[in-house]
Amino acid sequence: MSWEVVIGLEIHTQLATKSKIFSGASTAYGAEPNTQACLVDLGYPGVLPVLNEEVVHMAAMFGLAVGATVAPRSVFARKNYFYPDLPKGYQISQYELPIVEHGELFITDDEGDEKRIGITRAHLEEDAGKSIHEGLDRSSGIDLNRAGTPLLEIVSEPDIRSAKEAVAYMRKIHTIVRYLGISDGNMQEGSFRCDANVSVRPRGQEEFGTRTEIKNLNSFRFVERAINYEIERQIDLIEDGGEVVQETRLYDAAKDETRSMRSKEEANDYRYFPDPDLLPVEISAEYIEDVREQLPELPDAKQHRFVDEYDLKNADAAQLTISRPLADYYETAVAASEAKPKVVANWVIGDLLGALNKEGLGLADSRISAEDLAGLVTRIHDNTISGKIAKQVFEAMWSGEGTADEIIEAKGLKQITDSSAIEAVVDKVIEANPGQVAEYKAGKDKLIGFFVGQVMKETKGQANPGQVNQILKQKLSD
């Protein structure tokens, strides 16, 4: 039987605010346990939540960026359950009236076509704390520093049809939230994680199969693997005459499998109701217009502009717009350079990103600024150096030896473009290789490469290759 996979993602993205969603404690990562947990975060008796204005702003930005409706009125609700990392015994979230609804975005599907993925809703909520098990004998330790960190939970429609599409969708959301500056998207620190709802159904069947929810996937790789494992598990189960049970499952990266989390399932009745400590959030049309005007250029628009304005291939434009700093780097380099934007793109994608990847660095750690890279590309463009020498200059720049001009000067790498100088070398090479000259003249055209090589060797690669070629051909045909 042929199976169709149906996937919906719930992405939890931490919002990059200074303080927590309902308290004035810091959200900075990595502090000593419980040193950033104030009375409100600890759920002390008598304390009350007050909403951070920045989370509303950030949620509105996201809503507009994905073409969604930003609700004029949204309501916080309590999700009631007991867990040690949840100090109040309830999580403040949004249930019936979320702040963002009915959005969409476009990904490239498995066939390379553009595909729409609906965004059902995005709602604001508070993050929970962390349980720590290492180094404690029969206990778990609770650190509530993370409790109360603002989260935007972005829920997709069940429009996703493969693990690859799921990753493409997640990457797109990741790019968007970072473009907007509303999240650092740091997956190691848990700022960006997702739950995947997965089901399968016989192709052509209309109703959905029973779904399972895979919790807490915190890397693109795990999302892909966990979903693929789960698809296979469900298909095998059904084909062997079994039934999929609706449940929450955990992905074990070490074993590359998902397993049931029955403990968390037990008597799941969250008893949502409107939080009486918080009033409805009202957002005016003027506010929404203000946010819209301040929205930065988004990845899709930027990519299209790069194709049009800089004459780039779609794939290159996509790569350069993967993050706002990279796109900015590229555009700064283009503006500072006399070379064609396409050439600049090749240097950024090929050499710069290559060098960064090799050392596992981010763009922010780049040893070469956009202006300096532009300086290098300009020297190729104005024939000061050849492309080949440029690679050598790039290496030197990367090692911190200076700007392109300083290195060219110090190492004497300037290209020889004086034709009389080149002619002198060519004459010398012709004189030294009479045998090859005879063969060439007899019709062995390929030998031109040999002569060019000899000239370049004599000039330590600094002769202009075009000129060398031209002068050689001319002299050899005399």
Next chain:
Amino acid sequence: MSLTEDQVQQIATLARLKLKPEEHAELVDKLSRIVDFVDHLSEADTEGVVPMAHPLDVAQRLRPDAVIESDERDRFQENAPSVTDGLYLVPKVIE
């Protein structure tokens, strides 16, 4: 009785309350009476009435995004029954 013993046990588990046997029996009786009493609500005609979660019709006020709290862990943990290295302790959570 409008509530059964099993229902009362289910609610107690959801509410994380351990009941002694005599408490359990009494709650079946008293909760049933309370539920019968609030069942009077069904007499009201509420067709089209908007549920009211709040006595006042006001919007949420927003707070500036500023860090105003500092580390007072030691003071706050004076009330904690069990703490090690700044962590609140609970029996091992298995996941």
Next chain:
Amino acid sequence: MDLHAKTLTELAAGLDSGEYSSVELTQSLLERIAAHDEKLNAFVTVTSDNALAAAERADQARAAGEGGVLNGLPIVHKDIFCTRGVKTTCGSRMLDNFVSPYDATIVERLAAAGAVVLGKANMDEFAMGSSNETSFFGPVRNPWDLDRSPGGSSGGSAAAVAARLAPAATATDTGGSIRQPAALTGTVGIKPTYGRVSRYGMIAFASSLDQAGVITRSAEDAARLLGVMAGFDERDSTCLNEPVPDYVAELGQSIEGLKIGLVRQHFDEGLDADCSVRIKEAIAVLESLGATVVEVDMPNIDLSVPTYYVVAPAECSSNLSRFDGVRFGHRADDPEDLLDLYCRSRGEGFGDEVKRRIMTGTYVLSAGYYDAYYLKAQQVRHLIADDFKNAFEEVDVIAGPTAPTPAFKLGDKVDDPITMYLNDIYTIGANLGGFPGMSIPCGFVDGLPVGLHLVGHHFDESTLLRCAHAYQQVTDFHTACPEDFA
């Protein structure tokens, strides 16, 4: 010097004139508490050292020509308000060992105005009760008859003020918890408009109904205290930024032309016949002062108690989830696992009535029952609030009985939750709609005080206080003192 017999206003004058110092006043009241509280059990904690230190600071401030409007005046806090460095129990075993690391907003404000805190008043556990019998620390007794209940949940506050152990006390009211004990002890109690006084630091029972107020011996004293407590607080999202009038200054205005509404249902068979006579006499007094009286119709008011007993338990079941034995409060010994830690800590820490409310609330919010109970109650709540709003189109104040009977015997109603719940039948409506309500002494039945209930429009506490003050200018029920505590 019978300092204990004086009202807050009289004491302020005595301190101002230098007749006595705050230390002398505080000392005399602490002695009185030591002598009498064993009979009443009105206090969970007496903070003698702190009180004397605060009194001394107040005297120094006064000598330096400084000090707030309550400088040196002794008060008591209901033990529901968090007080930094002082045990804050909420009447529960759960918080028997809890020392608050912070002050509630009203505690801060009263301290800043110079008030001296004598101690923390006993109360029904987590404010759930109408008789003060649910307290972990034992019932409070009514100074008018020690076999009777002072009402609840602010029974300790009311008993302390009625027995002249303190001139005034803070209190809270979720369904009548200020007004009903005030009525049963012959004191003045005011629950302001929802959102008038900050709830920050007041341990929550039902967040959309809870409101802090005061119990005093005169309307004038209530106006004084409320003026200090009321007003915007950035730490409470539901505390509104409404201007606070000068309640004391507005007391003097006449009530000539004031329109008073009577709710027909509040005078039916549920009301004790003798109480009904006292209430009607009181209304006649108000008429003699120039008020006019009309009957108002509140078609949905009979459903206020069932509505309340869905909404309040629902909110309480969630509010009390934070008491889990992990960060503060009672923790069971040697828990086997996490579930055992939760269930036993909570099972041991909470008393019967609190457990009943948590169970009721959990039930009405659970899957399959939410619509029939919680949502339905929210709709009926809307209808009841509209009944009040419609009434306030026509009248300035709604008057009636505070409680259906005078103080009842301890133990009389504990076995039947519904009978106990019906004690609040006249007061609950004001909480559901967020309206300010007040109870003032208006006479006696068989030697037990009866309270007149006044409800006003949103943010119009001033009219209630003015009405009460006018009444107290021509009557002396509020000055009557229980014999044993004269």
